[in-house]
Amino acid sequence: MTTERKGKGTIFLRKEFCKGCAYCIETCPTHCLEFSEEFNEKGYHFPVLARPEKCTGCDICGMFCPDFAIFGITWKKMDKLQAQKNEGGKVESRS
Amino acid sequence: MTTERKGKGTIFLRKEFCKGCAYCIETCPTHCLEFSEEFNEKGYHFPVLARPEKCTGCDICGMFCPDFAIFGITWKKMDKLQAQKNEGGKVESRS
Amino acid sequence: MAKYEIKIGGLGGQGVILSGIIIGRAAAIYDGKYATMTQSFGPEARGSAASSELVIDTEPVGYPYVVNQNILVVMARGAYKEYGPRLVDGGMLLYEKDLVPIDEEDLKRRKIRYFGIPATAFAEELGRRIVLNIVMMGFFAAVAGVVSPESMEKAVLASVPKGTEKLNLSAFQKGLEYGRNLLDNK
Amino acid sequence: MAKYEIKIGGLGGQGVILSGIIIGRAAAIYDGKYATMTQSFGPEARGSAASSELVIDTEPVGYPYVVNQNILVVMARGAYKEYGPRLVDGGMLLYEKDLVPIDEEDLKRRKIRYFGIPATAFAEELGRRIVLNIVMMGFFAAVAGVVSPESMEKAVLASVPKGTEKLNLSAFQKGLEYGRNLLDNK
Amino acid sequence: MSEKDMKETYEGAGVSPQDQADNPVDRILRQERMPHIWCPGCGIGTTVNCFARALEKLNIDLDNLAVVSGIGCTGRVAGYLKVDSFHTTHGRAIPFATGLKLANPKMKVVVYSGDGDLTAIGGNHLIHAARRNLDITVILVNNFTYGMTGGQYAPTTPFGSIQTTMPYGMYEHQFNIPKLVAAAGAVYVARWTVYQVAHLTRAMTEAIAKKGFSLVEVMSPCPTLYLRRNRLGEGIDEVKRFKEWAVRKDGADVNDVGISRDKPLIIGKFVDIERDEYIDLMNRQLSKKLGDRYTLYGVENGEV
Amino acid sequence: MSEKDMKETYEGAGVSPQDQADNPVDRILRQERMPHIWCPGCGIGTTVNCFARALEKLNIDLDNLAVVSGIGCTGRVAGYLKVDSFHTTHGRAIPFATGLKLANPKMKVVVYSGDGDLTAIGGNHLIHAARRNLDITVILVNNFTYGMTGGQYAPTTPFGSIQTTMPYGMYEHQFNIPKLVAAAGAVYVARWTVYQVAHLTRAMTEAIAKKGFSLVEVMSPCPTLYLRRNRLGEGIDEVKRFKEWAVRKDGADVNDVGISRDKPLIIGKFVDIERDEYIDLMNRQLSKKLGDRYTLYGVENGEV
């Protein structure tokens, strides 16, 4: 399930963690996030990458998110991680 | 039991309160106090007005004395108090 | 029914506690019954479920919590999920129609009477989403048969902040009417 | 006498507590007896009386305080005044001759043996007024017959600050000799 | 929720494999305890986010990190971090941390707690820790209120603000926290808001790296109990307000950094000085006095 | 000892009648409790002497004066003064005084206690009282030690000094008390030693007269447990040393008044500023919000 790479990066979202606070949406420097129409289980609107072409993967959204729901990453870093993984290198989860 | 008025003032002493700390002796501006030869009941030497002619009644000894044992007063004030008393005026003890 | 054991569930901020107070006050002060309201609150519930419980009886209430939950009022899906299963057979469910998807089959099987109202929509019509719970209370007054509508109305007036009486009365009326119509049409 | 109940009294700073420790240590560690020392201390005693108590026995000491005060060692007038009357008839009094005026008549009436020593003067002779209590301990060793002089000497050495052993030994000897002479001449 | 589960809940805008999302927060979170209890729009989570990134930057062995919290909404931070973490009693995180650090000096010890916890009931420990200058770091989340107990006034509540125990508006003076801890002896003091995430992260990094007692005051919105009651909107409104309100003045005189809602909110690094650290002082004095009889404490291979 | 007895114990160098000795200390002392427990050469008594004279100068109704002490040698002061006087618990004189003052605002309330009591266990109350700026006065007798308990180190013990719990010399940093209370919000802060009896008396007068939280730090010798252990002689030696050691700098920057035995001891009046008092603030805010529904608190005949 790969997707088109429109911008320099993308976001990950744990929708069910989101409490709809709008921190990410309001602080994204490129204004590429918007609230979903949809509610999550708890009844909150969550962000969607409305303008993926503008996402730089800077993870400012991620730094702001008080609920650890969103996380931005550049394709470059993604590829590096993917490569590491393909080489069998374990992605350290305890630093 | 009046005594000769040699200086401008004199001291009162509660000998048994004295703990012989020398505060009064060392701080008297006119150096008119000295330790007694005698001990008091607790075994301390107490001050005596060795040079009464030099006492100004300034009560600096009294301000320093940590044991509320000594108190200096001018003859002038003494006379005033005496006069008040003679007039039947009560010397207020609770101000 | 002499004894009602009512649970009101929703999300924090929906006025679940105030709803409990209104019903309790109506019953205890204006309807001459005994009413005990308890509330579950606390940090663990922050930003999630909130609930209040009411025991209404004609004699003094001993055990203060709901045991035989025979009426459930829910304003959020989570609350329905959590408290729905605890409704006793033959009990009654009042729910916010647009927010709470119900399982009609299950309810029917358990012989539970259920009544929905689009309270949020009504509240929004009145311009203040916040009066959703008062709409619910009007609805409750009409449908539940626990306390008289008159007492409920008095209790609403006694419980809402000063200056908001009119708005809240409209909300209450809205719910009441909707409820009455619903009953008439059933 | 199997059991000694000793009170040592003086002024704060005279080494009253150390005296108690020395006798206790001599008895408990070097003389194979049982010794319990207690001390009265505290803010109320600041700058005034200080005292220590010793119970020495051939069997373990139960009640820790002095009840039958049969030996009194005093280094200040106040202490004599306070503890003198509590000496049991037939007891023993050791006192600093120059500091403590005694009431010989009273003592004789109560059959109390009393021995004085100008310990302060001796201490001053040795150049340190502070060893007054050690002079007293030498005197005690000679006169009291509670603990052996050898044990007392060891206890003095074990109890005084390092570097002061010589001075303290001289002080002890001084008191011991004076005491022995006194006994010989009595 | 397990770490794996948590990763899998990510919706990666269609990206796969999802577990490549190398989020530093996820690595330090106790995933099984998510989601956390904080309200929508509460800034505490954002500070934790920054903290995770600060640790990443510091590149320290997390096995040697301990986080100690008192009681309060912020006090729950310790419980969400996958390090040795201690939820203590109200106001007493600092003395607990003092014992921990002193007993095992190799640990990096961070106290993470709220304004009420650290400056009201815990005020004495705060100033004494600053005085001693033992090497610990305090992250103080200032949300102008006692969040956990329902919004009572704190020694930080601004003049005029409504709180449950100040129903007619705050009339007590506030602490100027940087000034107070600086006066007590802190060697590093900074203040940021949750708006300046990058600065905040750097400040946390610096504070943890700094030897001695360091403190970072983080201004953070409490929408539920402070903002709404004072008609100041939601969390995001305060975050945006911080942007306007805050004026950065590194090296500002701590006398000038008292907070009032009518005046600019001075932020920045206010104090960064050198002063002998506690264990160093202890080792120095005891060695001086005891010579060979004393072995340096907490020193492994010549290094503290 | 009754007042009369006490007067009769005076030996007036032959002067008669002796009861004419109009000593202000005698009037404020509980004569029946004399002599006091303080050691020979302890400076606490001297501070009381100055306090009595300060009261005389202020010419206030002593019925409206309350003195509150914590526990310690200095803590015994309250017990010797013939005013409403309270010996509380260790460190808690200030919150007791806060309750007393707030409950009966016509009282002048003075807290009289030691450095350990007020800055160690009582440190939190000290800074919070300074913050609130309720109108009370603190006389803090700093003798570098915990006297009452036998000479343990205090947050004021100078570097290198020997104390029972610092047998090899003090290695902890000290508080700079004027700086700390100023940072917390005190409006009047002065430091004097028992050598400057006249200045000290005036400072006490000013502090009591000042509206708001005021503090006078008095340096005072503890011969028994601090001086002798550090081979610094008797009380009088320290008093004389104060004369040399102390340098008066009114208005000195509180940053510069930390104490070290190697540096000059800065004394003088450091802080004397205006800042709204607690009850005034309360009255103002509540009147503003409640209007006629609120009656000014603690105000008799239009005066507080």
Added chain:
Amino acid sequence: MKADPKGVLTGIHFMDGNHAACEGALAAGCRFAAGYPITPSTEVVERFAARIPVVGDGVFIQMEDELASSIAIQGAVWAGRKAMTVTSGPGISLMQEHIGLAATYEIPLVFIDVMRGGPSTGLPTLPAQGDIMQVKWGSHGDYEIITLATSSPQECFDLTIKAFNLAELYRCPVFVLLDEVVGHMLEKVVIPEADEIEVQERLWTKKTPEEYWPYDPEYGMIPGMVKAGDGYRIHTTGLTHDHRGYPNLNTKTQYEMVNRMINKIKDNADKIIEYEEDGVEGADIVVIAYGVTTRVAKKAIEDARKKGIKVGLLKLVVVWPMPEKRIREIAKNAKALIVAEGNMGQLVYEVERLAAGNCPTTLVPHPGGGVHKPETIEKAILEAAK
């Protein structure tokens, strides 16, 4: 004395226990409260903070911690006020030194403890009855306190007034215990007219400053009080003190002081004690309970009675001092005593002591976090009846 109408919110209210307790305090004449927020008690002082500026001539202050609150109120009492503080278990733990001080000062003081689950931080929002021994034994040394337990908002109102009255009468700390669920439970609360509320005035001394000493018994064993500023120029201390309030550190003074402090409660116990009985006379089984547990026990007892068991309820309104004589009597006539309490066994020890082997005493514990199920108590009754 009748209550001051300014503090009396006459009317019929639907109110929770915490708010009702605050109204009780105001009605009783409390005009000073100091507190430090803690769940589940804070509403009491929140209400006080809102009400007192309007009631007038009083203050609320939020102190920096519980240590400070619990002594600020003592300053206020010496300044002539009726005062209280409010907290929960962790706060009571922090106040222990000052509870002992209040007992030693012998001042009227009310501590409201809204009990949550313990130990330590425990269950901040959930009920328990785990502080019942703590309030009696938590401070060092020998002293006596009075403790009331409430089971409904109405009782929170009524018993808070009673607590203030007892505090004044016996010059001692009085505790009002609310189970969390009682504190947060709303029920009808009837607040009568001010002139229907009996309020105990402070036992002011009748002596002149010259005759007066603060610990000279004046009202029975109780010394009369003065307030700061009235010219009595008193001294008081937490040290062992004589009748003058001056430290006097010896066994004799200690004995006189402690003995009177203890006996003023013990000897007046019959006047202080309050309990309610329901079918105790002639019962085989007697359930002893306090606070919310009494409500559950009632249900259990009703159910058991339906099964033919002769079971009664002894509800302790005043828990400390215990109704010792009555419990001893009951134990002699009953087949078994059952103590149901919201802890793992605390008051049961006292009941067992008083039972003196005359009948067995069974504990029905609850660890906290909720209240007993009536069935649990009923089961214990049925078991005991076998």
Added chain:
Amino acid sequence: MKADPKGVLTGIHFMDGNHAACEGALAAGCRFAAGYPITPSTEVVERFAARIPVVGDGVFIQMEDELASSIAIQGAVWAGRKAMTVTSGPGISLMQEHIGLAATYEIPLVFIDVMRGGPSTGLPTLPAQGDIMQVKWGSHGDYEIITLATSSPQECFDLTIKAFNLAELYRCPVFVLLDEVVGHMLEKVVIPEADEIEVQERLWTKKTPEEYWPYDPEYGMIPGMVKAGDGYRIHTTGLTHDHRGYPNLNTKTQYEMVNRMINKIKDNADKIIEYEEDGVEGADIVVIAYGVTTRVAKKAIEDARKKGIKVGLLKLVVVWPMPEKRIREIAKNAKALIVAEGNMGQLVYEVERLAAGNCPTTLVPHPGGGVHKPETIEKAILEAAK
């Protein structure tokens, strides 16, 4: 495990109880002490401060107050140390919140309480036994602690070691009580060679970080311990927590937690309990006492025996938990029990409970400020024998 010789001052000393207790702590492996000065206890930490830099690898810190000391030691324990604090009644009052925390954390911790006269500031320099109920009941909620009472400097040494060992074995706070007079009494103290001193090592977990949770029972009911920095990355809290140490605020978790915490002591009581009997078997009268009072009681008993009375002594070395079974037995065989204690009646309530009406229980109180006169106890014995 044998004691580390570095901490053992082998030899025969003439030493007071406070110093001996410090030596006991050092011998037991205590390497961290935090304290706040208070008469009459301070010498314990004064000695520690002097000794620890030379013993090595340890610290003493004087904290700003008792609250701080009593939690600094908990940080130290989690950092792997054996730790203690030392105080007297007022300090114990201030430590109550942290005593509950230690119980809830389930950490080994020793509190030395050198008891002075109370309540409040009381008699700072004079003995009493007024904290005996406080140490058991002073904190809120349900928890269990262990308490030892010493009657001589030798016991101060021996029982402090025992206290540390029990703390490690049961992961709970252990109190060592010294009467002031014991703390300041000098007697012979024999400190054996290090290899003659049995020291309980911490019950370190045997599990890996992956398997480990801090409240999983591992040694019987007791969870194994880890220390900060060892990679286990634990969490703990004073909130009601599950086996993982995570907050879990409900009755079930509460029950599991509290129940295990209590039962690990109750179920092991037989192993923990220590008492000494002197002529209890066959005695008509049994005197029960602890601490210094046992010494006085011995004298009284000897004197009474001379008068032909069959009287025995039960000396409680471990006071909490009480030797319940033994006392119940004794009560069945004796004509009367006498409790002599340095307070106005505290432990006597427990003894009376255990006597269960089988024989009367008489209190011989002492208000503090001294110890009983042997005659006073003897009189009570003679009275009871009538």
